[in-house]
Amino acid sequence: MISAGIDVGAKNVKVVLLRDGEVVSRSFETIGLNTQAAIDGAFAAALRQIGAGRGEISKITATGAGRKEVKFADGELTEVGASAKGVHHLFSSACTAIDVGAEEGRAIKVDEKGKVLDFAVNEKCAAGAGAFTEAMARALEVGVEKMGELSLKSRTAVPMNAQCAVFAESEVVSLIHAKTPKEDIARAVHDAIADRIVSMARRIGIEKDVVVVGGLAKNAGFIDSIKRTLATDVLVPQYPEYAAALGAALHAATPTGGQ
Amino acid sequence: MITYKTEPLKCWNKAKEIRKKFYEDYANAHAKGGIRWAGGAWSIGSIPAGLGPDVYPLTSEPYAASIAFDKPFSEECMAAVEKAGYARDLCSYMRNYWGSVILDRYAFGGKFPVPDFIWQDHICCSHAKWYQVVRDLEKKDIPYFCLDVAAGPYDKLTENKLNYLVGQLHDAIGWMEKVTGRKYDDELLIEAVNDECRSTSVWAEVCALNRAVPAPLDEKTMYALYVLGTLKKHSKEVADFYEELRDEVKDRVSRGIAAVAHERCRVMTDTQPPWGFLKIFRYMETYGCISVGSLYTFALIGAWEDKPDGTWGPRTTPLQKGIRIETRDQALRVSADWNLAKPEWQHFYHPRYKTDMMVRIAKEWKLNGVMLHYNRGCEGLTLGIAENRLGIVGAGFPVVTFEGNMGDEREFDEARTLARIDTFMEGLGLAKIS
Numbered sequence: 001m002i003s004a005g006i007d008v009g010a011k012n013v014k015v016v017l018l019r020d021g022e023v024v025s026r027s028f029e030t031i032g033l034n035t036q037a038a039i040d041g042a043f044a045a046a047l048r049q050i051g052a053g054r055g056e057i058s059k060i061t062a063t064g065a066g067r068k069e070v071k072f073a074d075g076e077l078t079e080v081g082a083s084a085k086g087v088h089h090l091f092s093s094a095c096t097a098i099d100v101g102a103e104e105g106r107a108i109k110v111d112e113k114g115k116v117l118d119f120a121v122n123e124k125c126a127a128g129a130g131a132f133t134e135a136m137a138r139a140l141e142v143g144v145e146k147m148g149e150l151s152l153k154s155r156t157a158v159p160m161n162a163q164c165a166v167f168a169e170s171e172v173v174s175l176i177h178a179k180t181p182k183e184d185i186a187r188a189v190h191d192a193i194a195d196r197i198v199s200m201a202r203r204i205g206i207e208k209d210v211v212v213v214g215g216l217a218k219n220a221g222f223i224d225s226i227k228r229t230l231a232t233d234v235l236v237p238q239y240p241e242y243a244a245a246l247g248a249a250l251h252a253a254t255p256t257g258g259q
Numbered sequence: 260m261i262t263y264k265t266e267p268l269k270c271w272n273k274a275k276e277i278r279k280k281f282y283e284d285y286a287n288a289h290a291k292g293g294i295r296w297a298g299g300a301w302s303i304g305s306i307p308a309g310l311g312p313d314v315y316p317l318t319s320e321p322y323a324a325s326i327a328f329d330k331p332f333s334e335e336c337m338a339a340v341e342k343a344g345y346a347r348d349l350c351s352y353m354r355n356y357w358g359s360v361i362l363d364r365y366a367f368g369g370k371f372p373v374p375d376f377i378w379q380d381h382i383c384c385s386h387a388k389w390y391q392v393v394r395d396l397e398k399k400d401i402p403y404f405c406l407d408v409a410a411g412p413y414d415k416l417t418e419n420k421l422n423y424l425v426g427q428l429h430d431a432i433g434w435m436e437k438v439t440g441r442k443y444d445d446e447l448l449i450e451a452v453n454d455e456c457r458s459t460s461v462w463a464e465v466c467a468l469n470r471a472v473p474a475p476l477d478e479k480t481m482y483a484l485y486v487l488g489t490l491k492k493h494s495k496e497v498a499d500f501y502e503e504l505r506d507e508v509k510d511r512v513s514r515g516i517a518a519v520a521h522e523r524c525r526v527m528t529d530t531q532p533p534w535g536f537l538k539i540f541r542y543m544e545t546y547g548c549i550s551v552g553s554l555y556t557f558a559l560i561g562a563w564e565d566k567p568d569g570t571w572g573p574r575t576t577p578l579q580k581g582i583r584i585e586t587r588d589q590a591l592r593v594s595a596d597w598n599l600a601k602p603e604w605q606h607f608y609h610p611r612y613k614t615d616m617m618v619r620i621a622k623e624w625k626l627n628g629v630m631l632h633y634n635r636g637c638e639g640l641t642l643g644i645a646e647n648r649l650g651i652v653g654a655g656f657p658v659v660t661f662e663g664n665m666g667d668e669r670e671f672d673e674a675r676t677l678a679r680i681d682t683f684m685e686g687l688g689l690a691k692i693s
């Protein structure tokens with residue numbers, strides 16, 4: 001039996017296929033102007049990887065801010081619910097999940113069964129999400145994928161006071177003009193996001209183990225900042241950006257099958 | 260799934276008529292030789308009632324909420340206030356009200372009717388400034404009396420503190436006689452004090468009936484009912500109406516009549532809702548979730564006390580205790596004591612008071628969760644709300660928060676709020692009822 005989880009985020013579509021509880025396929029597509037095309041494309045790519053046809057998928061659960069766009073889904077799960085499910089499956093010791101995507105950061109408290117006990121979401125400002133790193137990478141004129149590696153080279157902490165992505169950009173420009181090394185600025189950017197995310201997570205109470213997922217979890221510089229801000233180690237799965245899609249696929253595989 | 264029987268409220272239209280008449284009476288007071296006063300919904304309305312039966316109030320917060328409900332008018336009010344140089348983060352009720360004054364448009368038609376005097380109290384900082392600005396905007400020296408009601412929390416009330424308020428009430432009566440040229444009638448005062456105690460106690464009784472499963476009233480409906488107490492709680496008309504409502508709600512409970520046919524989850528909210536988006540309550544109902552009320556709807560005007568069995572119940576009125584008010588001083592003492600005990604005034608002194616009351620409601624009204632409105636429009640009632648959240652979570656109740664503004668729709672994100680509700684409902688194990 002193959003079940004599918006489709007996570008339609010603000011920027012990307014992620015698909016996970018599960019066969020008898022094991023992940024057999026992952027696919028990813030950036031949403032351009034046509035969400036529907038991205039959904040179809042990502043789903044088709046996931047099927048192609050295992051040479052399966054649509055008819056072989058027993059149930060599909062959609063999640064993410066754009067989940068309603070998955071017209072062919074059998075059921076849906078909120079981002080918080082899907083993320084919690086995925087994280088619990090990956091690390092059964094998880095008590096706190098921090099999920100930072102392109103436009104949203106969330107902190108989720110889960111019980112030993114993966115049930116959501118409490119959650120907090122940063123939804124008003126990009127300064128607590130992945131889009132912030134992208135904007136700052138542009139200001140620094142480095143590729144976003146280089147930001148993590150760059151910030152790990154930093155030896156000096158530079159404070160960034162801005163509470164908003166727009167003002168932060170002008171702060172970054174001032175730091176560039178002040179000849180602050182790029183690696184220190186990159187670290188300052190990650191520290192600023194980590195500060196926001198951790199203070200949001202503190203609202204629900206942080207308990208170990210802490211698992212960090214979402215696209216930004218692939219950024220080693222951000223993970224380093226999170227660890228320093230939390231003063232604790234965190235767990236990061238191998239494919240952090242697929243955690244919610246995995247949760248959705250697990251949901252689809254339950255006896256109620258995605259409903 | 261259980262399906263309960265539902266019925267519309269019989270006294271619904273009457274509530275609407277009373278509200279409509281209230282705003283018309285104020286506007287038309289002068290044509291009938293009457294007097295208009297303006298002040299907060301918490302102003303002790305029984306005091307000006309002694310000036311005669313033709314003295315009509317306009318209470319500022321419910322008036323401003325009516326504007327908020329009318330989104331295009333509210334937008335115009337906000338724009339006018341911002342153009343006049345007032346900050347966008349002030350109390351949004353106050354801004355709606357000021358906008359209506361600046362535009363010289365009464366929400367119920369015609370020009371804004373200028374009050375003959377202002378009768379205000381200071382519990383929240385915005386209260387202190389509200390009418391000072393109104394006087395400036397009207398460019399008129401409107402007589403203004405303000406009570407300082409900051410006598411501390413009721414559980415620490417002393418005779419001295421009570422006297423502090425009673426003394427001001429005595430002064431106020433002399434002042435009212437002077438500014439209106441009318442002779443004060445103590446009989447009317449006594450009647451109004453008794454009616455205020457009766458209406459606020461009976462409203463609490465109505466809310467207490469909502470402990471029943473299924474709940475006979477939903478909070479969206481309650482908003483249209485409690486508002487009468489914010490308009491004229493000292494009037495016989497409102498006290499009588501609440502008794503009629505109480506009898507009807509009792510009857511609904513005895514027959515198992517529900518507000519929401521598929522009730523299977525009970526929550527409470529907190530503070531004023533985003534008035535332009537009351538449809539969120541109907542959205543919750545798609546999950547079988549009902550808001551049975553809040554500290555706000557129960558106790559903004561409701562008078563409560565601890566009952567011998569440990570539950571929270573309607574406060575016993577002086578008349579129910581066999582106390583007959585005979586003199587002005589006695590009436591003022593009863594009124595001061597009654598008002599200082601108002602539950603919604605207690606947390607101005609410490610969030611602990613509010614947390615305790617909210618946890619109590621959550622337990623006694625058999626709630627499954629709590630939805631807190633981080634209301635940017637009201638510093639008074641939102642102050643300490645994040646601490647309340649911690650207390651409620653600590654007591655074992657799931658809590659969801661959403662940001663918004665009771666009177667400024669620009670600060671409410673409908674889609675995000677609905678998404679939060681979805682997440683919260685999912686966490687409570689609920690799916691939409693198809």
Ligand code: SF4
Binds near residue numbers: 350351385
């Ligand atoms: S801030 Fe809140 S409590 Fe204060 S006057 Fe405005 S509505 Fe009333």
